[in-house]
Amino acid sequence: MSEVKQKERKLTIARAMAEGIAQEMRIDERVFVMGEDIGRLGGVFGNTRGLFDEFGSTRIRDTPISETAFVGAGVGAASDGMRPIVELMFVDFFGVCMDAIYNLMAKNTYFSGGNIPVPMVLMTSTGGGYSDGGQHSQCLHGTFAHLPGMKVVAPSNAYDAKGLMIAAIRDQNPVVFMFHKSLQGMGWLGTEPAAIVHVPEEDYVVEIGKANVVKEGTDLTIVGITSGVHHGLKAAELLAAEGVSAEVVDLRSLVPLDRDTVLASVAKTGRLIVVDEDYHSYGMSGEIIASVAESGVQMKASPQRVAYPDIPIPFSRPMEQWALPNADKIISAYKKMRDK
Known part of the structure; x- marks a missing residue:
């Protein structure tokens, strides 16, 4: 077996996201995650699986079903020096918390004259194809990309997912991380085999803004x-x-x-x-x-x-x-x- 094949390690996007988050949490105590069902369940789409067992409920925080409250709390934490990763389970739910996203998360750095950065990652699922109706199946790329003040990333494979996640966590700006459900590697959603690719174990960054x-x-x-x-x-x-x-x-x-x-x-x-x-x-x-x-x-x-x-x-x-x-x-x- 060749050296290349021995080192090949294919991951799903869900596993790659979780690995990238875990690696950043180990080196930076300011990083924490919160959202609905992201604790013991590991996220509906698998992207926080295993994190609760390692980091516990203080840094992997299950929230009540109030997107306005926990997105707003994330903005406050980021503004106070933390580096929160907040999951909005479905991008379609943005309507109930858009004020916190766009009038707070995206604008507060500008409003403060650059004195109060908001280093926050808002990760959210997109896409349909599995008959979940119009409230759970949109992509809405243009909705977020149209609004200044936020970076917006969306990976198509596991290698990019890990690298973009690490880049997003380290960024001083708010980053919207949009992952497509059918690419996550969750069998019940249908899986795109080409999204499951080799992912290095070490941490690395995929540059935000480079096609x-x-x-x-x-x-x-x-x-x-x-x-x-x-x-x-x-x-x-x-x-x-x-x-x-x-x-x-x-x-x-x-x-x-x-x-x-x-x-x-x-x-x-x-x-x-x-x-x-x-x-x-x-x-x-x-x-x-x-x-x-x-x-x-x-x-x-x-x-x-x-x-x-x-x-x-x-x-x-x-x-x-x-x-x-x-x-x-x-x-x-x-x-x-x-x-x-």
Whole structure:
């Protein structure tokens, strides 16, 4: 067995997140976690599993079902020198605590003239595909990326999840960490095998604001985040059989947004498809396309976006699956631009 294979250690995103949090908690006593069911249960999506046994109830704090209260408490703790990680179980629940998120967490550093930083991580689940209805299945990338004062990250694989989590905890700014439920590695949610990758045991940082070209190509650029990256890779494989070379860019971070990597790719390929499980209008997909248009990069065809239609997410599985982005929709978008 080779040395590389001996060192390979594949983790799910859930395990990678928990490992990154644990490593930071061991070296910095200011780091603690709070949220609903994150203690003995280990989080509904597994991202705090094992932490309660090691750190106890003082640093792994189960909270009452009051998002406004514990998000607000996290802002206060961060402003007072702690480094809280607060879980908002579903991103869809942001409505009941948005004042604490956007009028406190995101703005207090600015309001204080930079004297009171808010080094807080707000981690929250996104995405559907498993028939949990419109109150538990949204992505809402654009909602948070649109509002200044917060960094926003969203990993597509376990390596990035650990590195981005450690980077987020160490950052002096508030960071919204958006993890997609279908990529967590929790069997009951359905698991994307390609999200389970090698994760080093040591601590490391994935730079916030730096995209990753996960597959190089020459004919088409596919830009995605979280689940959109995997749809893009599957579409690229199918297009390759037709002689089309697709490049796939994983944004990894929405704020800051790595426009340079996207522009360099589109300048090479001349074609662009943006994939996002968030809603079609007013979102990340439109921002990427606008950035390319404003740059003056020469295009061979009009850019396309594959996103969630502007409808409430259906509970019915056939209806939800009809609405979700997938590889076939990306291929159809490519054929649309090819045939014009």
